[in-house]
Amino acid sequence: MSEGFFDDFYDELMASSESIKKKFVGVDLENQKALLKNGLSYMIMLNKGSQMANSKVDKLGVSHSKEKLDIEPWMYDHWKKSLLATIQKHDTKIGPSLLKDWDELLQKGIDRIVEKY
Numbered sequence: 001m002s003e004g005f006f007d008d009f010y011d012e013l014m015a016s017s018e019s020i021k022k023k024f025v026g027v028d029l030e031n032q033k034a035l036l037k038n039g040l041s042y043m044i045m046l047n048k049g050s051q052m053a054n055s056k057v058d059k060l061g062v063s064h065s066k067e068k069l070d071i072e073p074w075m076y077d078h079w080k081k082s083l084l085a086t087i088q089k090h091d092t093k094i095g096p097s098l099l100k101d102w103d104e105l106l107q108k109g110i111d112r113i114v115e116k117y
């Protein structure tokens with residue numbers, strides 16, 4: 001994935017909500033981009049039924065829960081929308097069917113994370 005992809009994703013996500021933007025105050029976004037790459041790999045592996053991905057995604061559930069990062073469930077809708085918009089921006093030829101596959105793949109991971117909120 002190109003470097004610009006992650007910049008565009010975070011721009012899109014931050015612009016989508018003031019409270020989401022606040023969550024990233026003081027966060028090193030360069031580092032965060034690498035973490036997002038890992039996070040996305042877990043989501044893809046989760047969809048392939050990987051046991052390791054289950055435990056990685058469950059850990060994200062714990063770190064993003066109310067007691068820790070406190071990422072409220074509605075924020076994941078913004079996260080998913082921003083990611084899908086960025087995918088479309090960078091792959092203008094992507095069709096509705098592949099986009100729907102991404103949507104479903106991401107939603108599965110999100111459901112698992114939000115369960116632990």
Ligand code: HEM
Pocket residue numbers: 020023024027028032035036038039040043059060063064069071075076079109110113
């Ligand atoms: C399914 C969606 C998401 C994935 C895959 C994901 C992935 C990750 C990963 C891998 C980390 C680093 C490891 C950790 O702290 O557990 C992280 C940290 C973090 N995430 Fe997420 N995240 C998601 C959704 C969100 C959303 C919606 C927000 C909204 C603001 C958010 C905000 C943060 C913050 C603030 C950190 C901590 C950064 C730091 O202090 O260094 N994440 N995320």
